[in-house]
Amino acid sequence: MTFMTTAIRGLAAAALLAGSSTLALAQDVTLKMHQFLPAQAKVPTDILDVWADKIEAESDGRIKIDRYPSMQLGGRPPELADQVVDGIADIIWTVTGYTPGRFPRSEAFEMPFIMTNGEDTSRAYWQYVENNMLDQDFAELKMLGVWVHGPGLIHSKSPITSVADLNGVKLRAPTRVTNKMFTDMGATTVGMPVPAVPEALSKGVIDATVIPWEVTTALKVSELVENHTTWPDNALYTTTFIFAMNKDKYEALPDDLKAVIDANSGEEFSAFAGKTMQAADQQGLDFAMERGNNIIDLSEEQIAEWKEAAAPIEAWWVEEMDKAGIDGQALLDEAKALIEENSK
Numbered sequence: 001m002t003f004m005t006t007a008i009r010g011l012a013a014a015a016l017l018a019g020s021s022t023l024a025l026a027q028d029v030t031l032k033m034h035q036f037l038p039a040q041a042k043v044p045t046d047i048l049d050v051w052a053d054k055i056e057a058e059s060d061g062r063i064k065i066d067r068y069p070s071m072q073l074g075g076r077p078p079e080l081a082d083q084v085v086d087g088i089a090d091i092i093w094t095v096t097g098y099t100p101g102r103f104p105r106s107e108a109f110e111m112p113f114i115m116t117n118g119e120d121t122s123r124a125y126w127q128y129v130e131n132n133m134l135d136q137d138f139a140e141l142k143m144l145g146v147w148v149h150g151p152g153l154i155h156s157k158s159p160i161t162s163v164a165d166l167n168g169v170k171l172r173a174p175t176r177v178t179n180k181m182f183t184d185m186g187a188t189t190v191g192m193p194v195p196a197v198p199e200a201l202s203k204g205v206i207d208a209t210v211i212p213w214e215v216t217t218a219l220k221v222s223e224l225v226e227n228h229t230t231w232p233d234n235a236l237y238t239t240t241f242i243f244a245m246n247k248d249k250y251e252a253l254p255d256d257l258k259a260v261i262d263a264n265s266g267e268e269f270s271a272f273a274g275k276t277m278q279a280a281d282q283q284g285l286d287f288a289m290e291r292g293n294n295i296i297d298l299s300e301e302q303i304a305e306w307k308e309a310a311a312p313i314e315a316w317w318v319e320e321m322d323k324a325g326i327d328g329q330a331l332l333d334e335a336k337a338l339i340e341e342n343s344k
Contacts, residue, residue, distance in 0.1 A: 003272035028062040034089035036077040039069040041218035042280035047273045059260045077193035096240045097175025103137040106240045108335035110177040112310035115235040116343040122147035122274025124338035126267045141244040144265040149212040150278030151235035156208035156227045163309045172209040181313045213284030222288040229296045
């Protein structure tokens with residue numbers, strides 16, 4: 001049974017119970033959920049709010065989740081991981097790469113051209129986290145879910161088809177891995193959280209950005225650039241996300257409420273989130289096409305050139321992990337094997 005199916009059934013059951021005078025509406029705990037996107041963006045509406053509504057319904061109203069989009073609790077997106085550890089927020093959703101070096105093992109899933117689709121790769125990512133990260137990178141967190149977005153692409157003011165077209169382009173990339181990859185390809189990379197992209201494009205701080213279609217509508221990217229380079233049936237890159245809770249807040253819950261959290265977290269939720277995030281790509285693509293923007297679908301021959309240019313990033317990452325005392329090759333091999341297994 002999928003996460004979405006159980007979500008619908010849970011909400012329907014709660015609606016029936018709401019009419020009963022015997023329903024206990026005593027609120028035991030309020031949780032603050034903090035994230036960096038506007039409330040109307042697809043991840044909040046289609047993933048985070050679905051999860052929060054389901055938690056509230058299945059706890060019979062004993063858990064209330066207050067939602068704080070667009071960093072309304074203060075701070076900047078790179079501070080979200082610390083905010084949930086410190087208790088400023090009880091639950092956060094963020095990009096692992098916003099804190100470079102803090103969650104190094106997650107970078108195995110950000111290698112170019114290894115993801116298949118959002119659902120299967122996110123399921124593989126959760127399995128990988130269980131095997132390698134819960135007592136390591138994520139030891140300070142109560143993990144609720146991890147996932148990746150759909151195939152990433154380049155949105156640019158000038159058309160980009162070949163690797164050579166990146167020369168001199170000021171390009172925003174989301175993570176340490178993507179910054180290294182695009183720098184090696186000739187771009188001038190500029191790191192910034194995704195909410196800063198529209199202003200950076202409009203002011204000429206950057207000429208291009210790499211993000212999935214899913215978030216382009218909320219950020220109005222297709223109104224700021226006219227060119228969009230895609231790798232059909234391939235994924236130039238993807239980004240890893242974490243959805244996590246303050247450990248002490250979780251441990252303070254009574255066992256029955258912990259069970260509600262646990263039942264709605266983990267592998268199935270992660271797969272649902274990845275699938276949902278990729279499904280939202282279509283809306284962004286449709287909007288760009290309606291505007292008459294230039295959609296550049298690279299040919300197999302052109303994609304081969306990009307694959308060759310991107311290939312050295314794996315050896316660089318393995319060496320970086322080895323320097324940190326982590327067996328990078330073993331992690332990368334495991335990540336690839338899990339993605340392949342889950343995509344059969």
